[in-house]
Amino acid sequence: MQNQIGAPKGLSLSDPRVRAWLFQIITVVAVVALGWYLFHNTQTNLQHRGITSGFDFLERSAGFGIAQHLIPYTEQDSYARVFVIGLLNTLLVTFIGIVLATLLGFIIGVARLSPNWMINKLATVYVETFRNIPPLLQILFWYFAVFLTLPGPRGSININDAFFISNRGLNMPGASVAEGFWPFVVSLVLAILAIVLMVRLANRRFEATGEPFHKFWVGLFLFFGIPALSVLLFGSPLHWEMPQLKGFNFVGGWVLIPELLALTLALTIYTAAFIAEIVRSGIRSVSYGQTEAARSLGLREGPTLRKVIIPQALRVIIPPLTSQYLNLAKNSSLAAGIGYPEMVSLFAGTVLNQTGQAIEVIAITMSVYLAISISISLLMNWYNKRIALIER
Amino acid sequence: MKMLKSTLAVVTAATALGISGLAQAGATLDAVQKKGFVQCGVSDGLPGFSVPDAKGNIVGIDADVCRAVAAAVFGDAKKVKFSQLNAKERFTALQSGEVDVLSRNTTWTSSRDAGMGLVFAGVTYYDGIGFLVNKKLGVSSAKELDGATICIQAGTTTELNVSDYFRANGLKYTPITFDTSDESAKSLESGRCDVLTSDKSQLYAQRSKLAAPADYVVLPETISKEPLGPVVRKGDEEWFSIVKWTLFAMLNAEEMGINSKNVEAEAKATKNPDVARMLGADGEYGKDLKLPKDWVVQIVKQVGNYGEVFEKNLGKETPLQIDRGLNALWNNGGIQYAPPVR
Numbered sequence: 207m208q209n210q211i212g213a214p215k216g217l218s219l220s221d222p223r224v225r226a227w228l229f230q231i232i233t234v235v236a237v238v239a240l241g242w243y244l245f246h247n248t249q250t251n252l253q254h255r256g257i258t259s260g261f262d263f264l265e266r267s268a269g270f271g272i273a274q275h276l277i278p279y280t281e282q283d284s285y286a287r288v289f290v291i292g293l294l295n296t297l298l299v300t301f302i303g304i305v306l307a308t309l310l311g312f313i314i315g316v317a318r319l320s321p322n323w324m325i326n327k328l329a330t331v332y333v334e335t336f337r338n339i340p341p342l343l344q345i346l347f348w349y350f351a352v353f354l355t356l357p358g359p360r361g362s363i364n365i366n367d368a369f370f371i372s373n374r375g376l377n378m379p380g381a382s383v384a385e386g387f388w389p390f391v392v393s394l395v396l397a398i399l400a401i402v403l404m405v406r407l408a409n410r411r412f413e414a415t416g417e418p419f420h421k422f423w424v425g426l427f428l429f430f431g432i433p434a435l436s437v438l439l440f441g442s443p444l445h446w447e448m449p450q451l452k453g454f455n456f457v458g459g460w461v462l463i464p465e466l467l468a469l470t471l472a473l474t475i476y477t478a479a480f481i482a483e484i485v486r487s488g489i490r491s492v493s494y495g496q497t498e499a500a501r502s503l504g505l506r507e508g509p510t511l512r513k514v515i516i517p518q519a520l521r522v523i524i525p526p527l528t529s530q531y532l533n534l535a536k537n538s539s540l541a542a543g544i545g546y547p548e549m550v551s552l553f554a555g556t557v558l559n560q561t562g563q564a565i566e567v568i569a570i571t572m573s574v575y576l577a578i579s580i581s582i583s584l585l586m587n588w589y590n591k592r593i594a595l596i597e598r
Numbered sequence: 599m600k601m602l603k604s605t606l607a608v609v610t611a612a613t614a615l616g617i618s619g620l621a622q623a624g625a626t627l628d629a630v631q632k633k634g635f636v637q638c639g640v641s642d643g644l645p646g647f648s649v650p651d652a653k654g655n656i657v658g659i660d661a662d663v664c665r666a667v668a669a670a671v672f673g674d675a676k677k678v679k680f681s682q683l684n685a686k687e688r689f690t691a692l693q694s695g696e697v698d699v700l701s702r703n704t705t706w707t708s709s710r711d712a713g714m715g716l717v718f719a720g721v722t723y724y725d726g727i728g729f730l731v732n733k734k735l736g737v738s739s740a741k742e743l744d745g746a747t748i749c750i751q752a753g754t755t756t757e758l759n760v761s762d763y764f765r766a767n768g769l770k771y772t773p774i775t776f777d778t779s780d781e782s783a784k785s786l787e788s789g790r791c792d793v794l795t796s797d798k799s800q801l802y803a804q805r806s807k808l809a810a811p812a813d814y815v816v817l818p819e820t821i822s823k824e825p826l827g828p829v830v831r832k833g834d835e836e837w838f839s840i841v842k843w844t845l846f847a848m849l850n851a852e853e854m855g856i857n858s859k860n861v862e863a864e865a866k867a868t869k870n871p872d873v874a875r876m877l878g879a880d881g882e883y884g885k886d887l888k889l890p891k892d893w894v895v896q897i898v899k900q901v902g903n904y905g906e907v908f909e910k911n912l913g914k915e916t917p918l919q920i921d922r923g924l925n926a927l928w929n930n931g932g933i934q935y936a937p938p939v940r
Contacts (some may be wrong), residue, residue: 257715271773354788456816559753562714
């Protein structure tokens with residue numbers, strides 16, 4: 207490439223640059239030709255057999271009911287709306303699952319490194335048990351063996367007449383917007399701004415003079431105090447509606463269906479077992495010299511872990527953690543086994559069956575999962591770069 | 599050079615795949631005859647229609663229709679292989695060529711008959727959608743089900759028809775959908791849902807599988823038409839005619855009083871010209887369908903006429919005890935009617 211002096215002029219196959227270009231062009235043409243051929247072949251065959259193709263089916267009215275929909279839905283809405291509802295349900299499970307699994311995974315991971323024999327062994331048993339049982343079995347267990355064996359709505363467990371636990375799910379008071387809502391939101395924003403400002407000022411003073419400041423307690427006071435002031439002045443932000451048993455079921459309030467609870471619980475416990483091992487390996491990757499240095503500075507267990515070990519361990523933990531998050535997002539599709547209306551069961555199940563257009567539906571579903579996974583990866587990679595060690 | 603070789607290999611492989619993928623419709627009969635058996639798509643376990651028995655053989659009225667097709671084509675009702683399919687995969691399995699005929703209590707609707715590249719070859723069983731509830735709910739009519747939680751199988755016409763019924767009557771409900779009918783039945787038993795809804799024949803079948811069948815009652819309302827029948831791929835007229843006329847042959851046999859016990863005697867010595875034509879003693883009607891002359895004789899001898907098949911799988915001797923009802927012959931109070939063989 208650098209050898210301009212002896213290089214042959216013009217297009218000759220003995221010139222490595224020409225060869226490189228030639229092969230790349232051939233490959234691109236081949237891939238595009240392959241893609242076009244497969245697409246054209248599929249179209250021809252579909253037409254031949256009289257199977258409708260195209261995306262018009264998304265506008266047709268759905269005609270079936272859905273157990274849990276985060277946006278308003280009636281049976282005359284289109285398949286496109288069904289798709290959005292399925293997507294929202296998938297994202298709900300994924301998000302809650304990721305948050306809870308990370309929390310639980312970190313706790314168990316650290317517990318497994320504890321010098322206390324009991325805690326150590328309990329964590330080990332947890333990890334070994336839940337890592338080795340297939341996730342679908344765990345989901346089925348939680349659903350059929352735990353949630354469905356709860357009493358029916360008429361015999362449900364009653365907490366304070368506000369929360370009801372039965373095999374129809376967790377019925378809780380439902381919130382709706384009241385007069386004090388927008389002032390409350392404004393006050394929350396103000397409180398957060400105040401806290402950020404306070405922390406900045408406190409840090410600047412600490413670095414200049416070395417005087418510590420009770421950031422935590424003042425922050426807490428601001429966070430609760432300012433919104434409380436808004437409630438006093440403008441009234442309650444939310445109006446609560448209690449669930450009541452009428453006839454077959456509870457009416458009013460919100461309900462967390464047992465399918466959602468079983469799925470979230472099972473996925474959280476399963477993924478937490480993996481995250482625990484990742485956390486443990488991350489913490490152990492930090493050289494013991496760091497702990498010794500921290501001890502010699504007079505830092506105790508808690509601050510050592512929080513301020514010295516874990517920030518360094520995070521660099522080892524984040525990449526495999528991303529994989530676990532992606533696994534959780536994809537494992538949420540197992541919900542079809544228990545009837546949770548997420549994207550695979552609603553869209554790639556019911557809609558596929560009713561329209562018969564398997565190729566389009568599966569293509570859409572796969573693209574969406576790809577999009578979700580790529581988003582999670584991008585987010586985690588950005589965080590990874592931010593905490594990376596900048597070496598000189 | 600390596601680059602070129604691997605590119606060439608990829609392009610060749612792709613072309614080969616592409617060419618093989620250009621499967622021609624219209625050749626099912628040839629393919630079946632070359633294979634030596636009929637690949638039949640049935641349900642994943644519905645008593646009376648298609649369910650494995652104690653030895654693992656699939657029994658039921660849908661399975662018997664497939665066996666009749668095999669008896670017609672090969673003269674041997676045992677030349678059938680069954681694929682158990684759930685409601686979600688049944689149409690894709692047929693569209694892609696994985697099964698030759700789908701005999702899986704599938705409802706005949708316009709969207710399935712037209713937009714999917716499939717055609718229905720007849721009606722095995724005229725059914726309708728009903729509701730199965732626990733007696734202790736104290737409900738005696740479907741109109742009292744306002745606010746109920748209902749277990750439904752995903753992707754079936756049941757989902758749509760239940761939604762229409764409740765909307766038309768101004769009632770509310772919460773649907774819980776499952777992949778298989780067994781899961782829905784389990785949820786009914788545990789109390790997760792108040793009502794199980796499906797084709798009435800399925801309700802009787804599922805009730806017989808519950809721990810305490812006597813505690814459950816099928817409500818009197820039938821809220822929709824569900825003609826269940828075998829399905830084949832579009833564009834394959836020969837195969838379509840064979841499946842269609844197999845079913846008609848079984849009905850005609852019952853109408854003429856021909857059953858598995860007397861079919862051979864009748865084939866030899868009948869004086870009735872209709873019977874003679876049908877059993878191949880007179881004329882070459884089997885040839886029109888590309889079937890051997892004694893195709894009806896084989897069907898009735900090895901599988902039985904429609905009445906025998908019904909009684910064996912759904913009748914008084916079975917736990918289901920379903921009445922012929924709509925499925926009786928047209929001259930006996932029902933609507934099963936077959937065109938003549940001539």
